[in-house]
Amino acid sequence: MRAEAVLFDVNGTLVDIVTDEQQERVYRVIGHVLAYSGIELRCGPLREAYFATLEQLRARCREEHPEFDAVAVWRTIVERNATGYTRSLSADRLEQLPLFLAELHRGLARRRLRRFPHVRAVLGELRSHYRLGVVTDGQSAYARPELAQLDLLGYFEQVVVSGDFGFRKPDQRLFDTAVHALDAEPDRAVYVGNDEFRDVHGARQAGLRTVLYTSDGNAEGSSCACECTPDHVVTDHRQLLELLTPRT
Known part of the structure; x- marks a missing residue:
C-alpha cells in the first residue's frame, strides 16, 4: 500500500x-x-x-x-x-x-487509559515516511490531553475531533478535513480504525484505503449493512510496517 x-x-x-x-x-x-x-x-x-x-x-x-x-x-x-x-x-x-x-x-x-502494545514504536517509524493524522470521535476537552498523557500527541500533524464539528464518524467530512489539512490526496491516504461502520465505511466514503485493527480478532460494528470491508486487517500494529511501502 x-x-x-x-x-x-x-x-x-x-x-x-x-x-x-x-x-x-x-x-x-x-x-x-x-x-x-x-x-x-x-x-x-x-x-x-x-x-x-x-x-x-x-x-x-x-x-x-x-x-x-x-x-x-x-x-x-x-x-x-x-x-x-x-x-x-x-x-x-x-x-x-x-x-x-x-x-x-x-x-x-x-x-483505564493505556496505549496498545508497540504503538509508539510504530508511529515513530511511520512518521519518518508519512504525514500522520488523527480522525477521532470525542471531545477536545479530553481527546488531545489524553493523547498527550500517553506521549502520542506529538506524532500527529493534524488532529480532527468530532466534538469540534457537531457530527461524528462515519461522516466523510471529518476525513476530508484531515486529508486536506495534511495536503494529501484521498487515494494516497490510509485510515486505520477498529470499527467497521464508523471507521472503515466512513473512510471508504471519503476515498481512503482502510486498515481494520482488531486487538482481539473481533471487529466492532460488524453487523452494518453497508460496504464495510477493509483493504487489510491487522491484529498487531507492527503489521502496519509490513503493509505500508515508504514513499520514494
Whole structure:
C-alpha cells in the first residue's frame, strides 16, 4: 500500500480506554464541587440532568450522525441551576467552569487509559515516511490531553475531533478535513480504525484505503449493512510496517 498520509482512529485503535459515565461516584464528587459555585444538585438528579441535557442538545442537531459538545452540556447545567451566588462569581470563573466540569467528569469516569502494545514504536517509524493524522470521535476537552498523557500527541500533524464539528464518524467530512489539512490526496491516504461502520465505511466514503485493527480478532460494528470491508486487517500494529511501502 503506497501512501502519502496515514490517519488513525484513537480509542480502540491506538488507545485502550475504559470509562463508566453511569457510576454514582462521578456525580457525587461533581455535586460536591458544584456546591462551591452555589449550585446544589445531589448525585441522582445531577446524573439525570447530565444525560437528559446531552440528549436534548444532540436532538437539536440536524446532522445524520450528531455529536454532542461536553462543555456545552455542563454550561447548560450550570446556567439552568445557577443561584444568586453563582451569578456573583467572576466572569472568568464562570467561563472556565464548564470546561473544568467536562474534564473532571471524564477524569472521574475513566477507569483505564493505556496505549496498545508497540504503538509508539510504530508511529515513530511511520512518521519518518508519512504525514500522520488523527480522525477521532470525542471531545477536545479530553481527546488531545489524553493523547498527550500517553506521549502520542506529538506524532500527529493534524488532529480532527468530532466534538469540534457537531457530527461524528462515519461522516466523510471529518476525513476530508484531515486529508486536506495534511495536503494529501484521498487515494494516497490510509485510515486505520477498529470499527467497521464508523471507521472503515466512513473512510471508504471519503476515498481512503482502510486498515481494520482488531486487538482481539473481533471487529466492532460488524453487523452494518453497508460496504464495510477493509483493504487489510491487522491484529498487531507492527503489521502496519509490513503493509505500508515508504514513499520514494
